[in-house]
Amino acid sequence: MKEIVVSGIRPTGNLHLGNYFGAVKSFIEMQHNCQCYFFIADWHSLTTHPHPDNIRHNVKTILAEYLACGIDPATATIYVQSDVREVAELYLYLNMNAYLGELERVTSFKDKVRSQPDNVNAGLLTYPSLMAADIIVHKAAKVPVGKDQEQHVEMARKFARRFNTIYGVDYFVEPASYHLSETAVKVPGLDGSGKMGKSEGNAIYLVDDAETIRKKVMRAVTDAGPTVPNSPKSEAIANLFLLLNIVSDQTTCDYFNDQYNACTIRYGDLKKQLAEDISRFCTPIRERILELLKNDAYLDRIALQGAECARASAAKTLREVREIIGFRGN
Ligand code: AMP
Numbered sequence: 244m245k246e247i248v249v250s251g252i253r254p255t256g257n258l259h260l261g262n263y264f265g266a267v268k269s270f271i272e273m274q275h276n277c278q279c280y281f282f283i284a285d286w287h288s289l290t291t292h293p294h295p296d297n298i299r300h301n302v303k304t305i306l307a308e309y310l311a312c313g314i315d316p317a318t319a320t321i322y323v324q325s326d327v328r329e330v331a332e333l334y335l336y337l338n339m340n341a342y343l344g345e346l347e348r349v350t351s352f353k354d355k356v357r358s359q360p361d362n363v364n365a366g367l368l369t370y371p372s373l374m375a376a377d378i379i380v381h382k383a384a385k386v387p388v389g390k391d392q393e394q395h396v397e398m399a400r401k402f403a404r405r406f407n408t409i410y411g412v413d414y415f416v417e418p419a420s421y422h423l424s425e426t427a428v429k430v431p432g433l434d435g436s437g438k439m440g441k442s443e444g445n446a447i448y449l450v451d452d453a454e455t456i457r458k459k460v461m462r463a464v465t466d467a468g469p470t471v472p473n474s475p476k477s478e479a480i481a482n483l484f485l486l487l488n489i490v491s492d493q494t495t496c497d498y499f500n501d502q503y504n505a506c507t508i509r510y511g512d513l514k515k516q517l518a519e520d521i522s523r524f525c526t527p528i529r530e531r532i533l534e535l536l537k538n539d540a541y542l543d544r545i546a547l548q549g550a551e552c553a554r555a556s557a558a559k560t561l562r563e564v565r566e567i568i569g570f571r572g573n
Contacts, residue, residue: 248277248421249383251284251324254301255291258308259446260521261430261439264489265389269423271313273387279319280381280553281309286324286331287373290366304532306542308449311531320556322549324377329557333376334369336568337402340409341372345401350394375399378418380557385421390428391438396420410567426489431482435464450529453522460518465510473504483513491520 250270252262270281283305285298293301302323309321324330346352346368355367366373371394378386378399386396396418403415422428429438432445439446447459464479476484480503487496495516502508535542562572 245276245278246385247381247383247416248273248279248385248387249282249378249381249418250280250387251282251287251377252305253284253288254298254305255288255293256301256441257304257448257450258312259439259441259448260486260489261389261432261446263312263449264423264426264430265391265428266387267309267312267314269387269421270309270319272423273385273421274315274319277385280383280556281314281319281321282327282377282549282553283309283321283323284377287366287370290362290364290370292362303539303542304536306546307532307535308528310535310542310545311528312449316545316548320549320552321545322553323546326546326550327380327553327557329554329561330373330376330380332561333380333557333564334373336564337372337375337406338369340405341369341402343368345398346371349398351391371395371398372402375402379403379415380560381553382416382560383418384416386418387421387423389430389438390422393420412567414563414567426485430489431485433459433463433482435479435482447521447525449525450532451525452529453518453526456522456525457515457518460514460521461511463514465514468508468510469503469506472506476503480510483510483517487513487517487520490524491516495520 250266252258252266258267270279273279283302285302288298288301306321306323310316314321349371352367352370356363374395375398378396379402386399388396400417400419403417406415407413431437432439432443433447434443434445437443437445447456451459463483465483466477466479484496484500487499499508499513499516566572
């Protein structure tokens with residue numbers, strides 16, 4: 244039997260390079276050898292209170308972007324989270340055994356408490372139990388995610404184990420996070436520090452055109468330049484090199500590294516090359532995204548087909564879970 248894989252992305256904007264190299268690239272690689280469920284996490288996005296029009300627009304966009312990146316609906320199940328109500332039921336059960344202290348200690352929750360003190364809602368607090376439900380509902384063994392999501396997958400393992408212990412069963416599989424490569428697990432932004440993210444305003448989107456990419460890259464934070472040969476790189480420069488590593492070939496990376504080590508580097512040249520290589524990567528995906536977005540009927544069909552398949556898997560789990568808990572299965 245094929246290994247089961249589950250992962251999702253919140254529809255809060257377009258997919259960026261961080262999403263692609265942290266998660267979607269693994270989706271594409273895994274879809275041929277594993278039984279994959281890739282979803283659009285629209286329930287998760289409700290923590291930010293989006294307008295209904297935005298939800299509809301963003302769900303459609305992510306669906307088109309998944310397909311444009313190369314996720315094959317004939318091989319992988321692509322679905323919208325809110326189409327599978329069983330996930331919400333499992334979330335309820337998991338919440339009964341999730342404790343305030345452990346939820347409050349989750350790093351992403353603590354970050355949100357600091358960054359948005361006026362909107363610390365229960366959905367944010369229980370984000371890890373909803374994510375656990377997303378994963379364990381299909382009994383996934385592997386979850387391809389970026390580094391920022393590792394703690395959430397660890398919580399999913401904990402909740403799966405706890406359910407098994409409480410009910411004395413060996414029912415849920417304990418999922419593990421999966422990373423394609425070390426460099427891709429945390430794609431940096433262009434602002435000198437931290438990771439690339441939608442809310443950080445430092446992202447390059449797969450749908451960005453060449454001119455937008457050029458402008459964004461040319462504005463990226465740098466430093467005054469090295470004055471001593473082979474000196475260590477500042478965070479801003481290390482980030483630019485990390486991006487170069489991700490999108491450019493080895494010869495290009497070596498060339499700019501040598502220039503840096505010899506103190507002859509011109510950051511303008513590095514950025515120009517980086518912008519070109521990012522554009523070369525994004526352009527074909529961008530073209531496919533724009534084409535797919537014109538085809539509502541096709542996108543609807545894919546979402547419907549994915550929902551049916553994901554629902555069948557989730558419904559089976561929930562029938563069994565209800566019986567384990569002591570409820571009627573149906
Ligand atoms: P999000 O956009 O926060 O819903 O994240 C969707 C997926 O993209 C998750 O698997 C994240 O771990 C991954 N991801 C988001 N930003 C980055 C980043 N800068 N580097 C690597 N992975 C990322």
